[in-house]
Amino acid sequence: MTQSAQTARLKDRGLIDRSQSLTFTFDGVPYNGYAGDTLASALLANGVRLVGRSFKYHRPRGILTSGSEEPNALVELRSGARREPNTKATITELYDGLEAKSQNRFPSLSLDLLAINGLVSPFLSAGFYYKTFMWPASFWEKIYEPMIRRAAGLGRAAQEHDPDSYDKAFAFCDVLVVGSGPAGLMAALTAARTGARVILVDESFAFGGRLLSDVRTVGGANGADWVNSVVAELKSFPGVQLMPRTTVFGAYDSGQFGAVERVADHVPVPAAGVPRQRLWRIVAKHTIIAQGALERPIVFGNNDRPGVMLASAVRTYINRFGVKPGETAVVFSNNDDGASTIADLVGAGIRVAALVDTRTVLQPATKSFARKHGIRIFEGAVVADAIGSSRVTGARIVAADGTSQNIACDLIAVSGGFNPSVQVSTHLGGRAQWQQELAAFVPGALPKGMAVSGSAKGTFGLASCLKEGAQAGEAAAVASGFQAKGAAVPAADDEPSDISAFWHVKTAKHKAFVDQQNDVTAADVALAEREGFRSVEHLKRYTTLGMATDQGKTSNVNGLAMLAQLTGKTIAATGATSARPPYTPVSLGALAGEHRGKHFKATRLTPSHDWAKERGAVFIETGMWLRAQYYPKPGENDWLTTVCREVNTVRNSVGVCDVSTLGKIEIHGTDAGKFLDRVYINMMSTLGVGKARYGMMLREDGIAMDDGTAARFADDRYFITTTTANAIKVLQHLELCRQWYWPDLDVQIFPVSDQWAQYSVAGPRARDLLAKIVDAPFDISNAAFPYMAVAELTVMGGVKARLYRLSFSGEMAYEIAVPARQGDRLMRTLMAKGEEFGIAPYGTEALGVMRIEKGHVAGPELNGTTTAADLGLGKMASTKKDFVGRVLSQRPGLTDPTRPRVVGFRPVDRSQRLRGGAHFIGKSDAAVAQNDQGYMTSVAYSPSLGHWIGLGLLANAESRMGEILRAYDPVRNGDVLVEVVPATFVDVEGARLRV
Amino acid sequence: MSELANHTKTARASDLIERNDVTVTNIAARRGARASLDELARATFGVSLPSTPKAVEAGGTLIVWAGPDQWLIIQKEETGRDHYSELAKTFNGLASVIDVTESRTIFRISQARPSPVLSRSMGIDFHDAAFKPGDVAITHVSHLGVIVWRLPDGTAYDFACARTYSRDFGDWLRKAKA
Amino acid sequence: MRINCPHCGLRSNDEFSYLGDASVVRPDPAAPNATEAFYAFGYERANIAGPMQELWYHAAGCHAWLVVTRDTRNHEILDVKSAQEVALERQKAAGTAQ
C-alpha cells in the first residue's frame, strides 16, 4: 500500500518531531504522521476532514476542536478486544500502528444511507423519545428501541474480554496543580521552589497548555521554549511529581481528587506489567485549578459542517502541529480572538477571505492588518450559514445592513468567546457565577483548600495568568507550612480580550446546532421553551442538550444563553446546570482496577485448605471464604450420594469438619462476665471456669442478631464464637457496647478468628479418635470432660490446643482448636489416626443436613426478622438482668403469640422433595397471598430418616402439630402436602450428646 | 503456597520475605491501669509503650502500637522459651495478654526508602518524611486489613495481614514492591 | 471525605463505617418509661441540615468508635472525638457509671 503525502503539513512550524514518522490507518486507509501529533492533527495533515457521522441525523462531521471538549471527531480506536468506541481524535496521541475507524455510519463514511434521518428529522426533535414512541406500548421493545439503537448511536464497544490491566494508585501532596498552561506552570514552579510537595497534572502528553498553541513571548523567550525550561526545573525537585496524560476528572470531599492516567493509551499494546490506565486518588492539602478556558462556537446554519472549526483550534493545528486546517478561511467572531487568528493564518500562508465580527467597530490595528493582507472586514455582521455538505465550500455572510453574500472558503474559524473550565471547581456544589463583562461563567464559592487561577477563573491575559499562577502557588505552599521564596514572574504581554456577547445567528436558513454531539439544534431549544421547559435543568433533560459524552463543554452555555433570550431573562437569572464528575469519560476498566475476575474480591482460605484441595473437596464461596462443601470419593457421581455418606459416617462412626471460619473473639477483663451478661440474652457471668454455654445476641430492636457459644477459661477470660457470616458485625457491635454504652467496664476485646484452626470431630467414635492425639495426662473421659466442658491442653506432642465439647450435629462431638499453622498437620493427623474408625471429612452440606435433623437454627432462620422466641429460644432469655434488645423485644408486635415460629416439616408422601422458600397455605385454601401462613426456611434430605425434612416459620406453630399444609412453590412448580412436626428429627432426647 | 502452612525458612533471594521466626503477643491495658502498665513496661523493656502509632525497639523486642491502649509485642522465637506465657505472667492484672502469633502473616519488604510503586500502592502517605522510621499505620489495601510499620532503624517495612487472607495479600505485595 | 481519627490520623472515609446520630443515648432500661424511651432511642431521629454529631467506627483502622461532627450540607468534618472519652465524660456528668 502506498501512503498518501501529508499535503496539509506546514514546513516551518509545529512542535512535532519530524524525525519520527508514524504510520496509522483510518477506515483502513494508511497515512503518515509524526510523533507529537494527535490523531486529529495527523488526519488534517493528510487532508482528511470528514471523520464521523452524527448521533441522530447521521450528518457528516469533522473536527471542531483540538481538545477533550470535542463533540464530533469521535472514532473507534484499535480493533478486536482492544476496540474502544467514542475516542476523541483530538486528544488521541498518535502512535505507530494506530488503527481508527469512523463510527455511526452505514455502510461507509462517505455514503451513509441512514443520513435519511436528516429528512425525517421532524420526528427526532426535542423530546422525540417522549412523544413519538409512546404508543402502542408493545411497539417499544420490538420496533422502536431496536430501530433507534440502529439509527442513532455512537461506536461499538469490544465484545471480547479486555486483555489489558488497570491499576489503582494513591498520591499525596501539599499542592496539586491541575493544568499546565501559563498559570498552572507558574503555580507549580513557585510552590516547588518553596520545597512543597507538588503534583502537576495535565490531560495532554505535553505540558504548556495554550503556550504550545499560540505564538507568545514569555520572559524574552518563545513560549514553548519557556515551557521546556520550567518543566526542566520542575523535574529537578525531588518533591515534584509530573503527571502528563492525566485527567483530574472529579473533586471530592476533604481535598481528594480522582484522576485517570493514560499510561499506555499511546502504544498499541501495553508493555508487560504495564497497565493501560491508572486510576489515581490524589490527596492534596491545597489545590490550584488552572485548567484554562474552552472556546465556544457561535450557533449558525450548518455550523456542524466539516471545515467549521473553533478559532483557537485553528491556531493549535497551525502552531503546535504544523498543519493547515484549510486553504481559504473565513473568521467569524464576537471577540478579539478573531484578530489573533487571522494573524496566525496569514503567518502560515493560509488565505483569509474575510473577518466577520458581530461587533460594530473593530480595532484600527486589526483593520490595517486586514487591509494589508487583502482580508475583507465585515463589522456588525454574521456568518449565517456554512455552504457545502460533506465539507465547507463557502460562507453566507449577512452584513450589518442585512444584505447577504456568499464567500468561497473551506474553513470557517469561529469564536463566540471563552468558557472558563469551572467544572472541577464546582463539583462540590459551588455554583458558577455569570460575569457579564467577560460574557462567561466564573467559579463561585470554592471548597476549602482550593484556588482557581488564570483563564479558568476568567483571567484571560497571559501576563495576568503568569502572575496569578505564581501568587496562587506561593499562597498554597505557605498555607501548607512552607516559606515563601518570592515569586519572580517572567515578563509577558496581556493580549486584547474584548468581547460582546453573541450566541445565535437568527438569520440562519439551515439547521443550526447547539449541541453537536447530541444533535440538538437551535429549533429544539426554541421548541422546548414553547412547550414549557424553561428551566435549564428541564431544557437539558428534554432536549438532551449537554448530556452526551462531551458533557456540553461547547454547548451548555450557548444553550442556556439562547434560553435566556427566549424567556427574556438574564443569563445570571437563568442559571447554569451543575457539573458533576467525571470531567471527561472514565473507562469502567480504570474504575474496576485489579478487582475483576478472581480478584473481584479477596479470598479467605482456612489453614487446611491445601489438604482439602488435595482431597478433592468441592468448594463453595461463603462471604469471603472458600469452604469445603463436600468431599466426593471416586465413583460418587452426585453430591447427594457424597453428602449422605458423610452424614452416615458421622452418625455411625466419626467425621471431621473444618469450622475455622467461625468468628472467634476473646473477651477479657474483670468485668468480662458482666459485659457478656449485657450482650447475650442469657447469663454468662454464672458460667463456671472450664465450661461453655450456647448464647444468643439480639439487636437493640429486639430481633435476633447472632448465636454462638461462650467458653470461660478463667474468671476474667472468656472466648466466644460467632457465626461465620456475622463475625465482623458482632465485633463491631461488641466494640460499640464496650466503648459507647459501658465505657467504664474493665473489658478488653480481641478478634482472634485467624489465630485458631478449628475442627469439629463428631460421632460415636469421636472420643476414641481424640484420645489418640491428646497429650498425657489430659483425661478425656466422659466423667472428666463431660458435655459442654472446655479445656486448654496440648496435642500431638506439645502443640497448644483448646478442646470444647460442643455439638452441632447431635452426636457426641468436640471442637478442637490449634494455632493456625498447625491446622494442616492436625487435619492430616486426625485423618490418619481415624482411618481405623472409617473416618470421613465432611463439608458444609453435611453440616447443614445434620443441623436441620437436629432442628438447630442457622442463617436462614436468623434472617433479620426473627426474635429469640420465634426461633424457639425464648426461654433462654434471662429475666434477672437487662441486655441489649430486651426492652424492645417486649413490644406487642414481637410478643404476639401468632407470630410465625420455627417448626419442623416432613412430606406426607415421603418420596417427595421439599423446597426452601415454599410458602405454607391451608390444605384446602387457594394459593393466594391472603392465605399465606409462613414459609420454609431450610430443607435437607435426611439420610438418617430416608426422606426430605424441613424447618420453617409458621404462624401459630405450637398448636398445629400434625396439621397437613400445602408447601407451595410457584417458582419451581412445587406444591407438596407437608405435615407439621417438632423441629427435632433425630435423637429427640439429646442422649447421644452426653455419652 | 507458604503463607498458610507451617514452614520455617522462607527467606527468598528477594527483598520480600515472610517472617516465620517471631512470636507476637497482643497486650491491652486493663481499665485504669495504663500508667502502672507503662511503668512495668519500662522496667521490663526499658522503653515506654507508645501512645501514638509508633513502633519502638527494645533489646530485640519490637513494641508496635495496635490501637488505643493496645500493643503487639514481637519477639524472636527461641527454643524452649514461651514468650507469651512470660508476658502473661509479667503483666498479669495490668493488661490482658493473648498470643496472636498465628493471627497474622508478617511480610517484610527490605527497602530503606519506599519504592515509587509502594508509595502509590496504599491510602497511606509513604513519603519518606510523612511515614518515618518507627511509624505505624493500621489500614487496608484492596479490602484486606493490614498493620504496617517501618522498622525503627529504617531498614524495612513490615506488613501484618490476617493469616487467612495472606495468599491474596502476598500476591498484592509482590506486585506492590516492584 | 477524610476523617481525622484521634488515634490514627487523617484517613479516607472508606476505612470507616457509619452508625448514625451520636446525640441519642441508650436509655436507662430500669426506668418506668423504658419502653417509650427505647422506642425513641431506636427509631426517632432528627434530619439535621448542618453540623451533626455522628457515630463512626474505624473499622479498617484502630477499631475505635468516634463521635464525628459533620456538616451534613457539605461533608465538612468539624470535630472528631473518641467515643469512649465522650461516653466517660457523659457518665461522669450524670454520675451514672455502672
Ligand SMILES: [Zn+2]
Ligand atoms: Zn483509628
